[in-house]
Amino acid sequence: MLMRDTPLGDRAFSLPIALSAFSYKKGQEIYGEGEPARYIYQVRHGAVRRYKLLSDGRRQIGAFHLVGDIFGLENSDAHHLTAEAVVATEVVLIQRESLEALAGTDAPVYRKLLDMTTRNLQHAENHMLLLGRKSATEKIAAFLLEMDERLTKAGIMALPMGRRDIADYLGVAHETVTRMLSILRDEGVLDFIGNTQREIVIRDRQWLASRDQPN
Amino acid sequence: MLMRDTPLGDRAFSLPIALSAFSYKKGQEIYGEGEPARYIYQVRHGAVRRYKLLSDGRRQIGAFHLVGDIFGLENSDAHHLTAEAVVATEVVLIQRESLEALAGTDAPVYRKLLDMTTRNLQHAENHMLLLGRKSATEKIAAFLLEMDERLTKAGIMALPMGRRDIADYLGVAHETVTRMLSILRDEGVLDFIGNTQREIVIRDRQWLASRDQPN
DNA sequence: CGGGGGCTTGAGGCCACTCAACGATAGTGG
DNA sequence: CCACTATCGTTGAGTGGCCTCAAGCCCCCG
Numbered sequence A, B: 001m002l003m004r005d006t007p008l009g010d011r012a013f014s015l016p017i018a019l020s021a022f023s024y025k026k027g028q029e030i031y032g033e034g035e036p037a038r039y040i041y042q043v044r045h046g047a048v049r050r051y052k053l054l055s056d057g058r059r060q061i062g063a064f065h066l067v068g069d070i071f072g073l074e075n076s077d078a079h080h081l082t083a084e085a086v087v088a089t090e091v092v093l094i095q096r097e098s099l100e101a102l103a104g105t106d107a108p109v110y111r112k113l114l115d116m117t118t119r120n121l122q123h124a125e126n127h128m129l130l131l132g133r134k135s136a137t138e139k140i141a142a143f144l145l146e147m148d149e150r151l152t153k154a155g156i157m158a159l160p161m162g163r164r165d166i167a168d169y170l171g172v173a174h175e176t177v178t179r180m181l182s183i184l185r186d187e188g189v190l191d192f193i194g195n196t197q198r199e200i201v202i203r204d205r206q207w208l209a210s211r212d213q214p215n
Numbered sequence C: 001c002g003g004g005g006g007c008t009t010g011a012g013g014c015c016a017c018t019c020a021a022c023g024a025t026a027g028t029g030g
Numbered sequence D: 001c002c003a004c005t006a007t008c009g010t011t012g013a014g015t016g017g018c019c020t021c022a023a024g025c026c027c028c029c030g
Helices: A096-103 A107-133 A136-151 A163-170 A174-186 A205-210 B096-103 B107-133 B136-151 B163-170 B174-186 B205-210
Strands: A002-004 A017-024 A029-031 A039-045 A048-053 A059-065 A082-085 A089-095 A156-158 A190-193 A199-202 B002-004 B017-024 B029-031 B039-045 B048-053 B059-065 B082-085 B089-095 B156-158 B190-193 B199-202
Touching: A039 A096, A048 A163, A048 B107, A059 A107, A059 A163, A059 B107, A089 A096, A096 A107, A107 A136, A107 B048, A107 B059, A107 B107, A136 A156, A136 A163, A136 A174, A136 A199, A136 A205, A163 A174, A174 A190, B039 B096, B048 B163, B059 B107, B059 B163, B089 B096, B096 B107, B107 B136, B136 B156, B136 B163, B136 B174, B136 B199, B136 B205, B163 B174, B174 B190
Parallel strands: none
Antiparallel strands: A017 A089, A029 A082, A039 A089, A048 A059, A048 A082, A156 A199, A190 A199, B017 B089, B029 B082, B039 B089, B048 B059, B048 B082, B156 B199, B190 B199
């Protein structure tokens, strides 16, 4: 059990905490909804989806977590959503109890946890607006802009997730995702690169933004 | 400026904090999205809706707050949603800065804030599943069960909000809310009491629960 | 008593869904 | 290394659930 700086990227966490790494294959479950929340996680490589299921299999993905993101911070005994690796993924994990022990005496640690939870809440609030009130086109535009911000390198956005995942994130059918992306390609808003259909270049960010008006 | 126990219902807050009361008329704005978050609020009488708007007027209500509920706790400089009184409403409010000053030295206060924020996040996560993946019927069933739990007294649920608010909470048209409620009345699942259409008695909770299956 | 907003109901239409078929891709095992 | 197969992605056809538009009713409230 190593003692070193945490990977949480903030002075508040530059304290000795036990941590270790773990790898998951594509599609593998990291934890299930309702399971005891023993660790919190940070993505080192790969990507993670967190979702809820209905009994008949309908799925709503609440968030994707990409390299550097922290997830699994529930502040309660059990996980609220299931977490799975979207692709082969490596995470580092921190025992929740060691964090709690630390936080019990240290307000700044709680402040940091509170900030992270608040950011999750803000994302969820924005996503409720998307799910409840936006058209399929607007959902796709918002998704592209979000992912563009989070993982575009050198002008190319390499999506780790497939159409099905995108669909379950946006609350539409997977065919709808395909259709909308095809339309945007035909209209010159974006282009596909390579023969996997997951590498995208945005040609007309203006157009996307015009479909994703806030307030 | 009075000094007394806070109304937040927990030992962690039984500390001297400045607070005061304020009243809002039906439909009046309590704070707007983007405004500085100076206070946190607790509902004394009435009900509050918090929502986001799109530029063309489409609205998504993220949550209703009933008597006893705390809202406006943003943990950041600005409010993320707009808050309005659904009916004539009285709130008590606490200066955020006095809370922050207190919390700065006191981990238990942060722990309490974290717990409240986590509950908001859980509600949002459940609501994303509802908005993205449930049918109109399932949405209405879930809404009735939620409100039944939160505000039924003596077997009667007196909804403070109208059909429009319910619709914008569930991500459907207000006519759809009316239609579904009419169907449920015709099928004997519920009854309307009085001549306002906002007092409801649930006759067949089983049926509703069967439409609101978790996992 | 008059006006206005909330609620209901009907008619018709459309957006996104389901179902289906096929091509392309990547992973698997011989 | 290559054939095989499962999965993913695309596209079309047709349907249907919910939306929009519209009209009428009922309650409140002024």
